[in-house]
Amino acid sequence: MLNKCYIQATSAISPQHTFEGEFHTQPFVASTRNLLNVIEPNYSGFISPNNLRRMSRLLKIGQTAALKCLVGSEFPVPGAIITGTGKGSLHDTEKFLKNIREYEETALNPTPFIQSTYNAVNGLIALQQKCTSYNNTFVHRGFSFESALQDTLMQLQEGVESVLVGSFEEMSEEHFYIKGRIGHWKEGATNETFLADNQTTGSIAGEGSAYFLVTAKPASRNLAVIEGVEMVYKPTTEQLGNRLQKFLAQHGNPTIDVLLTGENGDANFAHYYQYLHQQFSPSTTIIPFKQLCGEYDTASSFATWLATEILVHQSLPLSLQAYNTASLQNVQHVLIYNNFMGEQHSFILLSK
Amino acid sequence: MGERVFITGVGMITAIGDNVAQNLRSLQAQQPGIGYTQYIDTIYQSILPVAEVKHATATLAAMAALPNGGEGFTRTTLLGLIAMREALANANIEDASEVGFVNASTVGGMCDTENVYFDIVDPSKTGSFLQYVDTLDCADCTQRIADVVQFQSHISTISTACSSSANALMYGARMIKHGMLEKVVCGGTEALTRFTINGFNSLKNIDKQHCKPFDHQRNGLNLGEAAAYLVLESESSVKRNNSTVLAELSGYCNTNEAFHPTSPSPDGDGAYEAMQKALAMSGRQLNEVQYVNVHGTATLNNDVSEGKALERLFGSKVPKFSSTKPFTGHTLAAAGAVEAIFSVLAIQHSLIYPNLNFSERMEELNISPETQLLENYTVDNVISNSFGFGGNNASLVISSAQL
Amino acid sequence: MIISTEETKKGLTYNIMEALKQQLKEQIIEALNLQDTKPSDIDDNAPLFGEGLGLDSIDSLELMVLLERNYKIKVEDPREGRKILQSVQSMAEFIQSKQVA
Numbered sequence: 122m123l124n125k126c127y128i129q130a131t132s133a134i135s136p137q138h139t140f141e142g143e144f145h146t147q148p149f150v151a152s153t154r155n156l157l158n159v160i161e162p163n164y165s166g167f168i169s170p171n172n173l174r175r176m177s178r179l180l181k182i183g184q185t186a187a188l189k190c191l192v193g194s195e196f197p198v199p200g201a202i203i204t205g206t207g208k209g210s211l212h213d214t215e216k217f218l219k220n221i222r223e224y225e226e227t228a229l230n231p232t233p234f235i236q237s238t239y240n241a242v243n244g245l246i247a248l249q250q251k252c253t254s255y256n257n258t259f260v261h262r263g264f265s266f267e268s269a270l271q272d273t274l275m276q277l278q279e280g281v282e283s284v285l286v287g288s289f290e291e292m293s294e295e296h297f298y299i300k301g302r303i304g305h306w307k308e309g310a311t312n313e314t315f316l317a318d319n320q321t322t323g324s325i326a327g328e329g330s331a332y333f334l335v336t337a338k339p340a341s342r343n344l345a346v347i348e349g350v351e352m353v354y355k356p357t358t359e360q361l362g363n364r365l366q367k368f369l370a371q372h373g374n375p376t377i378d379v380l381l382t383g384e385n386g387d388a389n390f391a392h393y394y395q396y397l398h399q400q401f402s403p404s405t406t407i408i409p410f411k412q413l414c415g416e417y418d419t420a421s422s423f424a425t426w427l428a429t430e431i432l433v434h435q436s437l438p439l440s441l442q443a444y445n446t447a448s449l450q451n452v453q454h455v456l457i458y459n460n461f462m463g464e465q466h467s468f469i470l471l472s473k
Numbered sequence: 474m475g476e477r478v479f480i481t482g483v484g485m486i487t488a489i490g491d492n493v494a495q496n497l498r499s500l501q502a503q504q505p506g507i508g509y510t511q512y513i514d515t516i517y518q519s520i521l522p523v524a525e526v527k528h529a530t531a532t533l534a535a536m537a538a539l540p541n542g543g544e545g546f547t548r549t550t551l552l553g554l555i556a557m558r559e560a561l562a563n564a565n566i567e568d569a570s571e572v573g574f575v576n577a578s579t580v581g582g583m584c585d586t587e588n589v590y591f592d593i594v595d596p597s598k599t600g601s602f603l604q605y606v607d608t609l610d611c612a613d614c615t616q617r618i619a620d621v622v623q624f625q626s627h628i629s630t631i632s633t634a635c636s637s638s639a640n641a642l643m644y645g646a647r648m649i650k651h652g653m654l655e656k657v658v659c660g661g662t663e664a665l666t667r668f669t670i671n672g673f674n675s676l677k678n679i680d681k682q683h684c685k686p687f688d689h690q691r692n693g694l695n696l697g698e699a700a701a702y703l704v705l706e707s708e709s710s711v712k713r714n715n716s717t718v719l720a721e722l723s724g725y726c727n728t729n730e731a732f733h734p735t736s737p738s739p740d741g742d743g744a745y746e747a748m749q750k751a752l753a754m755s756g757r758q759l760n761e762v763q764y765v766n767v768h769g770t771a772t773l774n775n776d777v778s779e780g781k782a783l784e785r786l787f788g789s790k791v792p793k794f795s796s797t798k799p800f801t802g803h804t805l806a807a808a809g810a811v812e813a814i815f816s817v818l819a820i821q822h823s824l825i826y827p828n829l830n831f832s833e834r835m836e837e838l839n840i841s842p843e844t845q846l847l848e849n850y851t852v853d854n855v856i857s858n859s860f861g862f863g864g865n866n867a868s869l870v871i872s873s874a875q876l
Numbered sequence: 877m878i879i880s881t882e883e884t885k886k887g888l889t890y891n892i893m894e895a896l897k898q899q900l901k902e903q904i905i906e907a908l909n910l911q912d913t914k915p916s917d918i919d920d921n922a923p924l925f926g927e928g929l930g931l932d933s934i935d936s937l938e939l940m941v942l943l944e945r946n947y948k949i950k951v952e953d954p955r956e957g958r959k960i961l962q963s964v965q966s967m968a969e970f971i972q973s974k975q976v977a
Contacts, residue, residue, distance in 0.1 A: 123651065170912060174910060218587060222591065225516065226671050228944035231672070231941075232934060234675055238632075238634050239633075240634055241863055243633075243863055244865065247731045248731045253728055253729050256864070256865055257640055258632055259629055260612065261615060264628070264630075272644065298596075299593055302603060676937060677937060773955075
């Protein structure tokens with residue numbers, strides 16, 4: 122089993138006010154439709170104008186979130202950079218496909234092709250921080266961030282002192298339309314209504330980027346501890362339950378104070394969440410998180426960021442006040458359960 | 474740290490053969506696989522040579538032995554499945570449920586989605602093309618392969634451009650060393666696409682002739698398509714199961730150049746460090762390396778950078794080296810695994826492959842690649858290099874099997 | 877005042893050249909998204925790469941696209957490209973030499 126790691130710094134760009142100021146006291150940002158876009162920060166404080174000028178949206182989001190995390194830590198040049206992204210830069214992929222057609226394969230701008238490469242963000246972070254060590258990018262839908270996290274724990278156990286681990290995902294209007302054609306989105310829903318209706322299929326789309334600077338040993342800040350990560354591929358509900366029990370047993374069967382759950386209002390996958398929730402006693406506060414970030418391949422990284430916030434503040438942020446209960450105090454363990462389209466299921470366990 | 478990692482199965486399909494044996498025969502016969510595309514709809518059909526697998530997608534579906542005729546399966550997946558079936562059979566794996574799978578891809582199912590993309594985004598169009606909506610990402614091929622051969626343990630997908638499958642091998646080996654898996658199949662699959670042909674052409678990186686790695690007159694790469702998988706197995710599993718060992722994955726390293734988004738540093742800093750650290754991990758000395766299967770794309774920058782790194786690492790005693798990309802083309806995400814298998818074959822059959830199309834030494838270098846097929850040449854340790862965009866450098870050390 | 881035809885020609889060539897350079901500067905700013913740069917900031921002879929505008933090899937590929945799309949001039953060899961793309965002056969001279977030819 123892999124050892125735990127200590128979170129020294131975090132960052133998140135999301136549809137909520139997570140990047141600047143104090144998220145804990147910020148109000149919930151409601152959406153007007155079934156697509157949640159991130160609140161884009163001012164990039165110029167992080168990326169030079171000469172670099173910024175040709176970067177596409179996801180590259181800016183992914184690199185800025187990474188730099189914010191590194192700048193806020195005592196490890197500006199981490200021992201490894203490991204990321205996950207399910208779809209990479211959709212805008213660049215779409216743009217290059219269109220350019221091929223529009224210009225009939227002649228005189229094509231190379232920039233969208235270069236930036237459509239899944240590891241483009243990783244390369245840029247390494248370049249800016251002059252980080253010449255291990256660098257990897259996982260691209261497996263709902264396992265992308267989880268695999269990056271597993272690789273991170275492996276690197277730390279192999280002797281690397283610090284790792285920058287994170288994810289970045291965007292939802293373009295075009296890709297939103299495409300996925301709508303195969304029923305991914307709930308018609309007419311917003312982030313205030315989609316969870317109430319799990320009798321119909323579809324969810325709400327989202328996007329975001331979150332990073333963590335983690336160390337093998339305690340360091341100066343120790344915001345929270347990542348105890349472990351577990352991935353389960355296409356399980357039955359019973360198999361899922363067994364893997365949960367096994368995972369918790371490996372970590373000493375801790376009392377789970379908060380379960381952050383990825384339920385997304387989609388009737389196709391509601392049974393997994395219902396079954397999972399039944400595995401916990403009433404003392405566990407169960408809180409959904411996709412009303413804050415929407416559904417996307419690496420939404421579990423946002424949940425990991427949120428879990429860290431809850432552990433640091435020992436209370437729920439204002440945007441989750443609707444779920445608050447008097448019993449929520451002395452939060453020692455937060456478990457995240459998520460699945461992506463019913464195929465990739467994962468658990469991430471954090472502690473104080 | 475951890476157990477030794479052995480290679481106990483290999484499977485591949487490239488432009489020079491539908492399986493490992495055919496690939497070996499083509500290498501020995503010095504028969505390259507580069508020509509003009511039969512299957513890609515592009516204005517460069519008879520202008521830019523490629524190394525294409527010589528079968529239509531429907532034929533690949535039959536070769537992959539798919540019960541449903543391959544409906545909804547992309548060419549990327551089919552190539553992968555053919556190589557996967559061979560690798561599992563070669564390792565005598567009948568039940569894959571406990572075996573891990575680390576796959577690599579750079580553009581997923583682009584080969585098929587690019588042909589229907591503008592129908593997919595057109596609200597007025599509808600039809601069976603909609604089954605390809607979800608095949609564009611890199612996980613599609615991994616999961617379809619996993620579902621057909623029934624992988625139920627770890628599955629993941631890596632994408633670090635041209636070093637993707639070398640990183641997949643590294644990740645799988647590390648999972649074994651951590652005791653997380655006993656067996657894991659690692660490699661990559663890549664189908665030719667209009668997207669990548671135009672992408673590399675927009676970088677002015679494609680030669681209109683057969684590529685000439687490490688030649689003064691080199692003028693870029695030829696793209697290729699392939700899938701290749703290696704079964705990695707822990708030492709204790711090998712002993713317990715009495716598995717046939719083909720070679721050992723004795724060392725590996727991944728570094729980042731942090732130099733430029735698409736170009737390597739002129740002195741090959743990243744390549745040097747990756748090779749040096751991989752060799753250190755293997756416990757082998759410089760003079761124990763008989764062959765380097767270089768990345769050798771034949772782009773202006775790569776070959777200078779990689780050649781400088783070889784000279785820095787080995788000094789005046791650079792071992793035999795060659796690029797096999799004039800045979801297979803540059804197969805991007807599959808390249809690391811294709812060349813890892815070629816390294817295994819070099820050890821098994823005491824071979825050094827010729828670097829085809831070489832005639833004139835680069836003025837920046839004091840070394841030239843091997844141009845002849847060398848037989849009965851004892852090879853115990855091979856360094857195999859894969860370097861990609863984003864400064865991602867990966868080196869593997871593959872060694873003769875000595876339990 | 878009598879102006880020789882030779883001088884008229886020279887003057888016209890001069891004006892065409894100046895207009896071409898001005899147009900090139902605007903196109904370069906747009907193609908490379910040089911947001912805070914005005915055409916007047918770019919000196920005709922200042923090096924575009926390295927020191928001057930701080931452009932790199934990807935920009936040089938983008939400028940070759942600019943030449944191909946706007947002037948129908950194809951630069952095949954990246955080594956040749958480096959020479960042509962030294963400065964706005966060298967680009968303009970190259971375009972003119974091609975158009976005359």
